[in-house]
Amino acid sequence: MLLTIITIGIGLAVPILWAALGEIIAEQAGVINIGIEGVMLIAALITAMVMSAVDNFLISMLAGLGVGIAVGVILGWFYVYRGMNQIITGIVFNIFALGLTTALFTYAEYLSEELQRTLPDVAIPLLSEIPWVGEAVFQQDVTFYAAVLASLVVFHLLARSWFGLYVRAAGQRPSAVVSTGRDVRRVRFAAVIFACAMAGIGGATLVLSVAGSFNVNLTAGQGIVALAVVVLARWNPFVTVIACIVFGMARALQFQVENLGVLADVPVEVWIALPYIVTIVALVFARGSRYPPALGIPFIPPGKSWAQLTFERLRERFTGGAARPPLEANQ
Numbered sequence: 001m002l003l004t005i006i007t008i009g010i011g012l013a014v015p016i017l018w019a020a021l022g023e024i025i026a027e028q029a030g031v032i033n034i035g036i037e038g039v040m041l042i043a044a045l046i047t048a049m050v051m052s053a054v055d056n057f058l059i060s061m062l063a064g065l066g067v068g069i070a071v072g073v074i075l076g077w078f079y080v081y082r083g084m085n086q087i088i089t090g091i092v093f094n095i096f097a098l099g100l101t102t103a104l105f106t107y108a109e110y111l112s113e114e115l116q117r118t119l120p121d122v123a124i125p126l127l128s129e130i131p132w133v134g135e136a137v138f139q140q141d142v143t144f145y146a147a148v149l150a151s152l153v154v155f156h157l158l159a160r161s162w163f164g165l166y167v168r169a170a171g172q173r174p175s176a177v178v179s180t181g182r183d184v185r186r187v188r189f190a191a192v193i194f195a196c197a198m199a200g201i202g203g204a205t206l207v208l209s210v211a212g213s214f215n216v217n218l219t220a221g222q223g224i225v226a227l228a229v230v231v232l233a234r235w236n237p238f239v240t241v242i243a244c245i246v247f248g249m250a251r252a253l254q255f256q257v258e259n260l261g262v263l264a265d266v267p268v269e270v271w272i273a274l275p276y277i278v279t280i281v282a283l284v285f286a287r288g289s290r291y292p293p294a295l296g297i298p299f300i301p302p303g304k305s306w307a308q309l310t311f312e313r314l315r316e317r318f319t320g321g322a323a324r325p326p327l328e329a330n331q
Contacts, residue, residue: 005252006136010144012210013248015040015202015219017147019226020233020240021154022198028158028235029191030171030294031079034090036199037223038097039075043067043203045101048214051207057119061204068200069193076192080185083298094223102216119143119209143205150198151237158237167191171292174299184299199223221276228279243282250275 019036026033033039043064051060075093078084119141128138158164169176170187177184206222207214225247233239254271 001256003132003136005249005256007139008252008255009249010137010140010245011248012251013244014140014144014147015206015210016222016226016229016247017241017244018143018150018202018205019199019223020229020244021147021150021237022195022202023226023230024154024235024237024240025157025167025191025198026195027230027295028164028171028292029167029188030174030292030297030299031076031188031192031195032086032090032227032296033075033079033192033195033199034087034227035071035075035093035097036090036195036226037219037221038090038094039068039071039196039199040203040206040219040223041094041097041101041217042071043200044207044218045104045214047204047207057208060208061201064200064204064207065197066200068197068203071200072193072196075196076189079192080188080298083300086296098217101214105214105216118212141209143209148241151241154237163190168292170299171294174294178301185301188299199226202226225276225279228283232279232282247275247279250278 019040023033023036046067047060047064050063051057054060075089078089079086121139121141122145124138124145128134130138156164158168166177166180166182166187170184170191174184177187202222203219206218211218226244229240229243229247233243251274253274254268
């Protein structure tokens with residue numbers, strides 16, 4: 001039973017892990033993407049539609065990724081260039097995504113049907129033969145192995161690359177980025193797109209690997225859990241992997257209720273709520289996290305207001321080039 005819980009828990013953790021890894025990049029850049037839940041939900045719907053039409057895992061996964069990128073461009077424009085309140089904007093987007101996917105699902109009843117097939121498990125030679133650990137960890141589908149590899153990539157980007165240096169500077173000291181001649185807004189915009197792309201993969205994984213179909217509110221708060229996991233893991237990709245697996249194992253308990261002995265009499269609603277209770281308790285008793293100082297604070301270039309920036313962008317768009325210098329500068 002324990003082996004089954006671990007195996008199922010790892011599978012349930014994968015969608016949250018993808019979303020959390022992307023959120024690490026966004027928050028390190030100074031943007032908190034509350035809309036991650038809505039991104040996962042829309043990506044899951046489009047993935048289910050594409051999979052039902054073409055029955056191809058790769059194309060369906062790319063569809064979810066494309067949705068994440070497209071939504072990331074929109075949210076990035078709201079967060080970064082419009083300077084809108086990131087928390088309120090994210091909450092409104094989540095509500096919009098829930099309403100949109102519910103309406104589309106109502107008019108596409110075929111989406112409630114199980115897909116013709118889901119991603120198969122892949123056993124890694126030799127490693128899968130290790131007692132206990134091999135059967136639980138090294139006999140998962142390819143999305144789990146790709147997520148673990150993605151955690152290594154995220155760590156390398158943040159700790160060992162110029163992009164990661166600019167990302168961390170944009171979230172901690174934006175003026176340092178300005179002093180190097182880089183645009184803080186472009187760095188943050190790229191980080192939001194990356195985060196939403198990863199959330200799109202998480203939504204696609206939820207359909208192709210976990211649920212096998214789409215239903216109303218399929219994510220059920222998993223995007224919000226990803227936000228909590230990032231804080232709990234203190235923006236460490238490797239700790240994020242462990243935290244997501246713990247959450248997945250807590251969810252897996254509800255599928256093994258009949259095998260829990262005296263605990264089988266506990267109402268099933270308690271087991272459904274258990275993973276969220278575990279997340280809240282872990283956040284309460286975890287050490288205080290030091291958030292990036294500029295997290296959630298819109299960046300305004302020195303000496304300019306949002307009205308001036310908007311006017312300059314509109315003038316450049318309609319004139320086809322940069323604004324001309326004032327007359328006294330020419331003289």
